[in-house]
Amino acid sequence: MRRSMLFLPGNNPNMLINGSCLGADAVIFDLEDAVSPAEKDAARILVRNTMRYMDFRGCERIVRVNAVDTPYFAADLEAILPEGPDMLLLPKAGTAAEVQAADAAMTQAEERLGLQKRAALMPLIETALGVENAFAIAACCPRVEALFLGAEDLTADLQCKRTKGGREIEYARTRLVMAARAAGTEVYDTPFTDVNDDEGIEADAALAKALGFSGKSSISPRHVEVINRVFSPSPEEIRYAYEVMDAIAEAKAQGKGAIALHGKMVDAPIVSRAQRTIAMAQALGISREVTA
Amino acid sequence: MDSLRPASAGTLESSDAYVEIEPSEGGIQIHLESVVLERFGEAIRETVQEVLEELHVADACVRVVDRGALDCVIRARVETAVRRGRGEC
Amino acid sequence: MSKVVKSLREAIALAGLRDGMTVSFHHHLRNGDFVLNFVMDEIAGMGIRDLTVNASALFDVHTPLIGHTESRVVTHLAANYISAGLGRAISRGALEAPVEFRTHGGRPKDIALGRTPIDVAFIAAPAADPMGNCTGRIGKSTCGSLGYAFADAMYAKRVVVITDNIVPYPLQGWSIPESYVDYVVTVDAIGDPKGIVSGTTQVTRDPVGLVMAAQAAKVIQASGLLKEGFSFQTGAGGASLAAARFLKDIMLREGIQGSFASGGITGYLVDMLREGCFRSLMDVQCFDLKAVESLREDPRHQEISAMQYAAPGERGAVVDSLDVVILGATEIDTDFHVNVHTDSNGSIMGGSGGHSDTAAGSKLAMIIAPLFRARMPIVTDRVTCISTPGQDIDVLVTQAGVAVNPRQAELRERLEQAGLPVVDIHELKERAEAITGKPKALPKGDRVAAKVISREGELLDTIYTLPEGR
Numbered sequence: 068m069r070r071s072m073l074f075l076p077g078n079n080p081n082m083l084i085n086g087s088c089l090g091a092d093a094v095i096f097d098l099e100d101a102v103s104p105a106e107k108d109a110a111r112i113l114v115r116n117t118m119r120y121m122d123f124r125g126c127e128r129i130v131r132v133n134a135v136d137t138p139y140f141a142a143d144l145e146a147i148l149p150e151g152p153d154m155l156l157l158p159k160a161g162t163a164a165e166v167q168a169a170d171a172a173m174t175q176a177e178e179r180l181g182l183q184k185r186a187a188l189m190p191l192i193e194t195a196l197g198v199e200n201a202f203a204i205a206a207c208c209p210r211v212e213a214l215f216l217g218a219e220d221l222t223a224d225l226q227c228k229r230t231k232g233g234r235e236i237e238y239a240r241t242r243l244v245m246a247a248r249a250a251g252t253e254v255y256d257t258p259f260t261d262v263n264d265d266e267g268i269e270a271d272a273a274l275a276k277a278l279g280f281s282g283k284s285s286i287s288p289r290h291v292e293v294i295n296r297v298f299s300p301s302p303e304e305i306r307y308a309y310e311v312m313d314a315i316a317e318a319k320a321q322g323k324g325a326i327a328l329h330g331k332m333v334d335a336p337i338v339s340r341a342q343r344t345i346a347m348a349q350a351l352g353i354s355r356e357v358t359a
Numbered sequence: 360m361d362s363l364r365p366a367s368a369g370t371l372e373s374s375d376a377y378v379e380i381e382p383s384e385g386g387i388q389i390h391l392e393s394v395v396l397e398r399f400g401e402a403i404r405e406t407v408q409e410v411l412e413e414l415h416v417a418d419a420c421v422r423v424v425d426r427g428a429l430d431c432v433i434r435a436r437v438e439t440a441v442r443r444g445r446g447e448c
Numbered sequence: 449m450s451k452v453v454k455s456l457r458e459a460i461a462l463a464g465l466r467d468g469m470t471v472s473f474h475h476h477l478r479n480g481d482f483v484l485n486f487v488m489d490e491i492a493g494m495g496i497r498d499l500t501v502n503a504s505a506l507f508d509v510h511t512p513l514i515g516h517t518e519s520r521v522v523t524h525l526a527a528n529y530i531s532a533g534l535g536r537a538i539s540r541g542a543l544e545a546p547v548e549f550r551t552h553g554g555r556p557k558d559i560a561l562g563r564t565p566i567d568v569a570f571i572a573a574p575a576a577d578p579m580g581n582c583t584g585r586i587g588k589s590t591c592g593s594l595g596y597a598f599a600d601a602m603y604a605k606r607v608v609v610i611t612d613n614i615v616p617y618p619l620q621g622w623s624i625p626e627s628y629v630d631y632v633v634t635v636d637a638i639g640d641p642k643g644i645v646s647g648t649t650q651v652t653r654d655p656v657g658l659v660m661a662a663q664a665a666k667v668i669q670a671s672g673l674l675k676e677g678f679s680f681q682t683g684a685g686g687a688s689l690a691a692a693r694f695l696k697d698i699m700l701r702e703g704i705q706g707s708f709a710s711g712g713i714t715g716y717l718v719d720m721l722r723e724g725c726f727r728s729l730m731d732v733q734c735f736d737l738k739a740v741e742s743l744r745e746d747p748r749h750q751e752i753s754a755m756q757y758a759a760p761g762e763r764g765a766v767v768d769s770l771d772v773v774i775l776g777a778t779e780i781d782t783d784f785h786v787n788v789h790t791d792s793n794g795s796i797m798g799g800s801g802g803h804s805d806t807a808a809g810s811k812l813a814m815i816i817a818p819l820f821r822a823r824m825p826i827v828t829d830r831v832t833c834i835s836t837p838g839q840d841i842d843v844l845v846t847q848a849g850v851a852v853n854p855r856q857a858e859l860r861e862r863l864e865q866a867g868l869p870v871v872d873i874h875e876l877k878e879r880a881e882a883i884t885g886k887p888k889a890l891p892k893g894d895r896v897a898a899k900v901i902s903r904e905g906e907l908l909d910t911i912y913t914l915p916e917g918r
Contacts, residue, residue, distance in 0.1 A: 109369070289655075
């Protein structure tokens with residue numbers, strides 16, 4: 068479950084050491100945009116040590132490495148992979164070939180270092196080319212478990228202004244959700260960048276959820292709680308999910324095929340959605356009684 | 360061992376440490392300033408010594424200005440300074 | 449008639465100040481205060497020695513006091529709070545006699561009971577008339593409330609009002625009336641406005657502080673105390689103020705109006721008053737200009753004396769009507785004792801102020817503190833100094849969980865039912881030490897630098913000097 072993913076600047080000890088208690092389901096140690104070229108080495112070693120010595124207590128650990136075509140990429144893999152990251156976020160993913168190259172480099176490094184755990188890969192789609200190749204990228208290798216939308220770089224590439232309303236990224240958002248779901252992967256939304264706009268983040272997160280995103284990233288700890296709330300199932304959703312499962316059980320007991328609930332047919336997609344909702348509620352420790 | 364040039368790493372921000380390293384003859388000298396000197400001064404010195412040993416640095420003068428950095432941060436800053444001093448980064 | 453005398457020296461002489469007596473000061477001008485220093489310089493110039501200085505608080509601006517201790521003009525100090533720079537000098541053993549720390553409620557009580565008699569009180573006043581009616585509400589050196597000066601004015605044998613803003617008789621809206629005042633002295637400036645009150649008070653942006661603040665608001669909500677008539681106090685520091693912000697959101701959303709907020713007042717609490725979160729503010733001290741302005745203009749914003757604010761005893765005080773207080777800590781131990789007197793090196797850097805008064809009086813005394821601060825774990829086996837006894841502390845909020853005092857089983861149950869991450873305080877200690885490492889035991893010097901006196905007037909703990917050479 069990754070409702071929220073929080074970016075932590077890779078060369079900032081104060082943020083890194085406190086990253087696990089800021090409420091996010093996953094943290095993204097950032098070695099790319101948050102780190103100046105002169106400090107790439109320092110951030111890489113600092114993030115490596117943070118991962119090695121700090122307990123992140125159930126918080127998933129993702130690392131945004133530098134792009135495949137930079138001189139930093141190989142060194143990033145070398146330092147980070149032995150620490151067992153759950154995922155690498157791969158910036159500027161434009162084509163399936165680039166992502167496959169990253170996958171091959173990871174496999175090579177893992178073999179050379181004798182690593183058991185394989186880190187997943189999450190291409191960061193932040194160019195027009197990446198958006199157009201989204202499905203091919205999502206489906207290019209088993210290591211890709213999710214797509215991630217980066218709207219700041221994308222709007223620069225599109226030569227348009229990034230706005231709070233987000234009309235300019237509507238296409239990219241729906242396209243990414245479509246591509247990721249078609250390829251059977253998860254998909255995560257771009258951060259909302261106005262740290263002080265509490266209503267804005269709520270609306271933006273709700274939109275992302277409505278479009279089908281699995282979760283949303285954040286550059287501010289202040290946004291984490293709102294994102295978690297928006298991407299958690301509501302009590303009504305949980306209650307309905309249990310009703311669906313009850314109806315199914317009852318129908319099975321009576322040997323009925325078709326089932327209706329509140330006058331609506333319960334079909335396979337409704338059942339699988341109910342199962343997902345219940346699984347998430349259980350993971351969040353929300354019991355059925357609480358929603359009753 | 361590679362030759363060492365003067366180098367530095369880290370910052371003076373809270374929870375960070377600033378580390379300077381330069382060549383020296385005659386072993387390791389550590390100059391430590393810390394906001395938690397009374398409580399963690401010895402631990403910090405041991406850590407610095409340990410990192411230098413791991414990186415096979417036998418002669419160096421190291422200055423650490425600690426702003427309450429955790430052990431893993433001090434380790435990172437010392438290692439970065441050494442690697443920079445050796446021209447590895 | 450006029451009580452205005454020609455000079456400060458004349459006032460001191462007329463007041464009959466002699467060797468071995470006690471002089472007193474209030475701290476409403478905080479780190480902008482000029483009065484304590486020029487009064488003590490004048491006294492030194494008159495050749496008077498062996499004085500006790502009883503101040504409600506001392507700041508780094510008062511560091512010249514150390515010079516007066518070296519020349520034995522001053523041999524005893526008493527204060528409720530001493531800031532870090534001056535505190536360090538005291539921890540290094542600047543005085544032979546231990547400094548006496550009291551609480552904001554204990555000090556006026558001890559003065560009233562004659563346990564700590566004052567011979568001459570010097571009251572810095574941002575406005576006064578020639579008969580000594582005075583206030584902090586107006587004037588170029590305005591500080592708002594004069595709450596801490598009332599006991600001094602009422603019980604000192606002689607009272608000297610010092611002002612840089614003499615107004616025609618009668619001053620309107622006085623705080624301290626002429627009936628307590630013997631002499632009035634006019635000077636060019638009683639303080640530096642920049643050091644007296646800050647322009648604005650900022651809510652923290654520190655992410656850990658915000659996480660703790662959000663958690664604190666949830667704890668208050670789950671405690672069952674947040675309902676119509678709710679009363680509340682919080683400090684001006686980072687996470688405490690942020691907690692007030694989250695609380696405000698809840699109160700406005702749920703339409704809860706509290707009865708009052710008390711203590712040191714910030715613009716943030718003024719906003720809460722104006723938006724209807726509280727019916728009243730009980731102000732013993734103003735922290736910023738917005739609070740000063742509100743005290744001057746809004747009748748719901750009331751000035752209270754330190755006695756009314758926090759004094760212990762059967763008649764009670766504002767603190768006894770408090771539902772919730774949010775407090776800080778430099779250390780808290782597994783018995784919930786809290787230290788706000790010394791830093792991680794054992795050097796004096798604060799004091800109880802109203803800490804133990806509000807903790808004792810309130811229904812829910814909450815400490816907000818991070819698991820560790822600059823590598824120092826905050827939760828320890830035993831605090832360096834007990835400022836507030838653990839029996840008065842109900843809950844500790846950290847970024848890694850909430851610990852409830854075992855004495856508060858019902859509260860613990862409520863918090864658990866609300867889904868809050870309740871953990872044993874020992875576990876928080878272990879978690880902190882796993883991150884920071886275990887700090888080396890603090891070496892002590894061989895002399896007593898200060899005594900911490902409880903609000904009831906008993907010895908609570910002893911602070912030792914720093915070891916030689918530090």
